[in-house]
Amino acid sequence: MSGDTVPHSGGLRAGAAGRRRAARLSLGFGLLSVVVAISITALAGSPPLAYQYVPLALSVVVLGLPHGAVDHLVLPRARGDPVTLRSLAFVGLLYLLVGTAYAVVWFLAPVAAFVLFILVTLVHWGQGDAYALLALVRVDHLGTRASRLLALVVRGGLPMLVPLIAFPAQYAFVAETLVGLFDPDAAAALEPVFSPPARAAVAIGFGALVALALLLGFVRSGPDGRGPWLVDLTETLGLVAYFAIVPPILAIGLYFCFWHSLRHILRTMLVDPVAATALDRGAIGAASRRFARDAAPLTAGGLLVLVGIGLAVPRTPATVPDVIALYLVTIAVLTLPHVVVVTVLDREQRVWSP
Ligand SMILES: CC1=C(/C=C/C(C)=C/C=C/C(C)=C/C=O)C(C)(C)CCC1
Numbered sequence: 001m002s003g004d005t006v007p008h009s010g011g012l013r014a015g016a017a018g019r020r021r022a023a024r025l026s027l028g029f030g031l032l033s034v035v036v037a038i039s040i041t042a043l044a045g046s047p048p049l050a051y052q053y054v055p056l057a058l059s060v061v062v063l064g065l066p067h068g069a070v071d072h073l074v075l076p077r078a079r080g081d082p083v084t085l086r087s088l089a090f091v092g093l094l095y096l097l098v099g100t101a102y103a104v105v106w107f108l109a110p111v112a113a114f115v116l117f118i119l120v121t122l123v124h125w126g127q128g129d130a131y132a133l134l135a136l137v138r139v140d141h142l143g144t145r146a147s148r149l150l151a152l153v154v155r156g157g158l159p160m161l162v163p164l165i166a167f168p169a170q171y172a173f174v175a176e177t178l179v180g181l182f183d184p185d186a187a188a189a190l191e192p193v194f195s196p197p198a199r200a201a202v203a204i205g206f207g208a209l210v211a212l213a214l215l216l217g218f219v220r221s222g223p224d225g226r227g228p229w230l231v232d233l234t235e236t237l238g239l240v241a242y243f244a245i246v247p248p249i250l251a252i253g254l255y256f257c258f259w260h261s262l263r264h265i266l267r268t269m270l271v272d273p274v275a276a277t278a279l280d281r282g283a284i285g286a287a288s289r290r291f292a293r294d295a296a297p298l299t300a301g302g303l304l305v306l307v308g309i310g311l312a313v314p315r316t317p318a319t320v321p322d323v324i325a326l327y328l329v330t331i332a333v334l335t336l337p338h339v340v341v342v343t344v345l346d347r348e349q350r351v352w353s354p
């Protein structure tokens with residue numbers, strides 16, 4: 001079974017019980033968020049804009065920002081090595097160099113920086129879900145690297161492309177607030193992307209990829225793989241509906257916390273001997289406290305980056321949308337080095353070499 005490469009050679013410190021618990025938690029919280037948000041939107045309509053920002057605002061301390069704040073611990077743990085000054089310096093320098101370089105791009109070319117942010121998020125959220133499919137859901141239909149890359153594009157494309165198709169005005173508004181922190185007039189350059197023909201092209205092209213991925217998965221899943229394939233199908237169609245129905249600022253905020261970050265946090269727990277042992281015996285509280293302690297210092301560090309960028313932007317952010325835009329730019333700058341760490345972790349866990 002192709003999924004075997006990931007759980008067994010991937011430096012997992014947890015036994016089967018811990019891994020199954022992680023799988024149940026990620027699926028449970030993910031689908032619960034999707035179902036609750038779709039139901040509320042369908043029954044009560046879109047919440048007021050101010051409320052839609054709440055999950056994104058909470059993600060500063062709840063799951064979101066903290067999920068990357070153990071990047072300095074995760075690679076040594078996955079390798080079974082001690083955390084050394086050298087390994088800390090590697091991650092510190094990575095963040096400093098890559099983060100600073102990308103921050104400079106935001107100041108010099110904010111439109112290009114925004115487009116890069118969308119692409120990086122697509123790749124990063126897609127890579128996170130590819131791991132979850134292989135190691136947690138344990139699908140057997142992603143046996144080739146090409147099929148895993150297709151899964152990455154589909155899973156990353158759902159949060160980044162479906163809102164573009166379904167909510168162009170809100171998408172454009174968020175783009176304007178981010179780009180506008182640096183240059184109020186520059187966002188106009190993005191207008192063609194939100195035009196009906198461009199969105200129709202994205203809908204047709206991306207829709208075809210989603211259909212292809214689901215069909216190929218069905219054909220390639222063996223008798224034991226039908227259950228996992230059904231999980232893939234449910235998640236994929238659930239996310240299509242979710243990002244098509246729930247207004248995107250709310251949808252992305254919830255997804256960031258309860259989908260991407262939660263899954264990544266569970267992944268970091270599974271490579272940490274202490275948290276993995278706790279998960280094995282069902283002590284989720286103990287594993288969570290351990291994570292919170294590990295993540296606290298650099299979550300605070302992330303907040304300092306937020307303040308730093310806030311002081312450096314030409315116009316001081318004054319409204320809620322502007323402050324959240326500043327937070328998203330901070331996330332962008334922190335995410336690029338985070339992607340490097342997760343990509344090395346992917347390699348350690350053989351996510352891309354079946
Ligand atoms: C909020 C929001 C958007 C962008 C969010 C992004 C790009 C978030 C990236 C977060 C990351 C990279 C987190 C780290 O894992 C869109 C799509 C423009 C649509 C409108 C709402």
Ligand SMILES: [Fe+2]
Nearest residue numbers: 067068264338
């Ligand atoms: Fe992440």
